[in-house]
Amino acid sequence: MADIPELTGVLSASEVLRTAATIAETQEPSGAIPWFTGGHVDPWDHVESAMALSAAGSFGEAEHAYDWLLRTQRDDGSWPLRVRAGRVEDAASDTNFCAYLAVGVWQHLLITGDDGFAVRMWPAVRRAMNFVLGAQREDGEMDWALDERGVPVGEALLSGCSSIHHSLRCALALAEYLGSSQPDWEVALGCLGNALRCRPEAFTPKHRYSMDWYYPVLGGAVRGRAARRRLSERWTDFVVDGLGVRCVDDHPWVTGAETCELVLSLDAVEQRAPALELLSAIQHLRDPDGSYWTGLVYADGKRWPEERTTWTGAAMILAVDALSRATPGNGIFRAEDLPAGLAAEECQPPGSVSDPLDAPESGIFSLE
Template identity: 45%
Template sequence: MSNATLESLSDWGLEPALEHIERAQRSDGLILWYPEGPADPWDHVESAMALSIAGREDAARRAYRWIADAQHDDGALWATYGEAEDNDGAHAGDEPRKETHRSAYVAVGAWHHYLCTEDRDFLAELWPTVRDALAFACRQQAPTGEIYWTVGPDGEPYEDALISGCASLYKSLACGAAIADVLGHDAARERWLAARTDLGEAIRTRPDRFDRTWESKSRYAMDWFYPVLCGVLTGDPARNRLEAGFDRYLEEGLGCRCVADEPWVTVAESCELVVSLAAVGRTERAREIYDWLFQWTDDEGVFWTGYQFEDEEFWPGERPTWTGGAAVLAADALSGLSPAADLFTDPRPE
C-alpha cells in the first residue's frame, strides 16, 4: 500500500471504517455486518473491496477464500450467514435460500481485487469460484432475459425478478467476462456477455418482467439508481433517470432515502448514489452529497446505518461493515485512490 493511498484514505476520514471491517472479520475470513452479527455474501464482498482499496490484501484474500470454501456444489451460497448458524453454515433463523445476485457478486469482487493488486495467480485461484457462481446465476435466467431472484430449499427457482438484483448481476457478468478474458477462457466470456446482453435488454425494455408476484420495489432507491450504478444505463438515459428521481429520493443536506416514502436516509444508498452520479459526470454534485454523510458517524468515526430525520435519531442502532465499505468505494470513485477506481464509473469491462 502506498503512502499516498494511506494519506488519502486518512484525509477522507475512512480509517475508522476500515478498522471496523477488520474487527468484524472472523478467523475463517467471513466479514460480519458487525462483530458477532449476521452476514451475507453480497455485503461481505462490498467490505472486501474496501480492504483491497486500502491495500489490506491479506484480509481481502481471506474474505474471497471464505467464499470459495463456503460455495455449494451448484455454485451458490446461502443468502445469509453468521449469527446462530446451523450445521450447513446458513443463518439458522432464515428459510434457506440461494439468491442469484448475492452468489454471483464474487465476480465483481474478484475482478476488483485483481485491478487493485494485479495478482493474476490469485485471480486464477478464484476462477473456479467465479465460474461456478455465474453458472448458477445463468441457469436461473428466463427466456425473456431477466434472472430469477432466488432458488428455494427445494432447488426450484422463484420465478420473479428484482430490478436492483438483476442490475447487480449485469455487473457481475461483465466482471466475470473480464476475468475470463484475462485468463483465456473464451467460451465462458462469450456465454456471459450474451447472458448480460439479454439481461440488459430486459431491464431496459421489459418492466413487466419484474415485481410480478410481489409489491413493486420502485419505492426503494436502489431500483432508481442501480441500473446506472451497474452500467445498464449510460449517457443521457442514465443522467435522465437520476434527474427524474432527485425530488423523490434525495433529502437535501442529509442524503438519499432508502425508501421514498420513509423519513430515513441511509449512508450506503447515499454512497452508491454518489458513485452513480460520478458515472454520469455529475462529480461536483456527487462530492457535495458525499460530504453530507460524515455527520452520520459515531464518536470513533464509524458510520451508522442511517438517520431517521423525523424522530431525529440514528436508526437502526447498528454500524454495518458494508456501510463503511460503500463509503470507501465512493471515495475511490471520486478521488482515484486505487487502480480500480473506475470500476463503476466506466461502463467497461466489455
C-alpha cells in the first residue's frame, strides 16, 4: 500500500484518512459520489473524489466509483451533466467533465500499478476523449458543452479547455502505456495548447473568476517563467492573506477547491512556500468530522454555501499528496512524464523571454 499523504503542521495522515472516509461515507451504493448526501453527481467532481480515494489508499471505493462511470457512459462516449439518485436532471454534456476520466484512470494506475484496471477502463477513456474532440473547433479550442441533442453551445471556456488539455495528456499517456497509438489526439493536443497560450480571444471572458487565472497553469498549457508571471499578475486580486483564494475577484468569499487548485498550480511551477502557506490557511474550512465546507464569506464570517462537499475534501487530499510526494501519483498535476502532443505553430507567450518577475525560491514573485 502506498504511503498516506501528510504534511507536518497542515494535515496528518490520520486526518487525511478521516477526510477520505467522509467521501466514502457519501458514496452511494451504485458507486456514484454526489456533492453531498442527497446532492447531485457530475462526472468531473465524481472523478476528483475517486482520485482522492485512490490517494488515500481506498482502492475498492475508488474502483467502485469508476465502475459507475463504465455503467452510465452513453453510446456517444459522454455522461449527463447532472444526475441525482440515479435520475438524469440535465442530459447535456460538459466536454471537460467527460474528458476528466482520463486523469483519474491514469492517477489510479500510477498508484496501484493495476494493468487490469487500465485495460478495463481504456475503452471508456477512448470513447470519452473521442466525444470531446468532436467538439474541437478548427483553431483548437473546444465548446464547453453539447446540449441534449448533441449540438455544441457555441462557447469555449478557458478553464474548461485548460482542464481538457491535462486530460488529453493523461489519455495519451494511457494510450502509450497500453500500446494504442492515437495520432489524432496528439495533433488535437498541440492545437489546443496553442489556442490556450496564444489565442485568449477564442474564449469567453471570465476574468472575475480565479479559475480563469490559474487553470492554464494547472492544466499544463502554460508553465515555467510564463506561468509564474501569469500567477504574479493577479495574485493580489484573488489571494486573501491567511484565508485562501477568492472564487471571484469582487466578492469577499474564499473557497477550498480554488485554494487547493492554486496550491497545485504553484507546486507545478516550483513555488512550494506559498503553496504550503495557502494550504495551511484554508484549513479553517475543515469540520471536526474531517469533511470540508465549500467556502467562507469572510466579510461576515459565515460559511457559504452551507454544504460540505466531497470534491472540496478531495481537492485537499490531492494537494497534500502533491506537496508531500507521498503516492506514486503525486505528480499528476505537475504533468510528470506526460506526452506533450504534436507542436502546433506557436506564438510567443507572455513572459517567455527574460522576465523580471521570475520568482525567487523563498517567496511568491517578490510580492510583499
